[in-house]
Amino acid sequence: MDRAIFHLRTSVPATSLYLLICSLLDEGQAPTLNRARMLWNGSDEEFQAAVQELTQRGILVPPRPMANGRPLQLDLTNNWRRIV
Secondary structure, three states: HHHHHHOOOOOOOHHHHHHHHHHHHHOOOOOHHHHHHHOOOOOOHHHHHHHHHHHOOOOOOOOOOOOOOOEEEEHHHOOOOOOO
């Protein structure tokens, strides 16, 4: 986990999804959309919005095409974008 996530002022759902993905990686599990969605405590709308926000900010690099079973990747911190 990179603490820089807290300086980007991302939404609570986006920060939560980032932490969930990091947790899966720390456990040695592939952070797929399916796996993350199963562990997600919020609504499906919040989950989709969090995925979209992390993608727009360059934090999450979705697989092409975005498939539920393909692992998600986190981009390098220096590629993250702050949205004002």
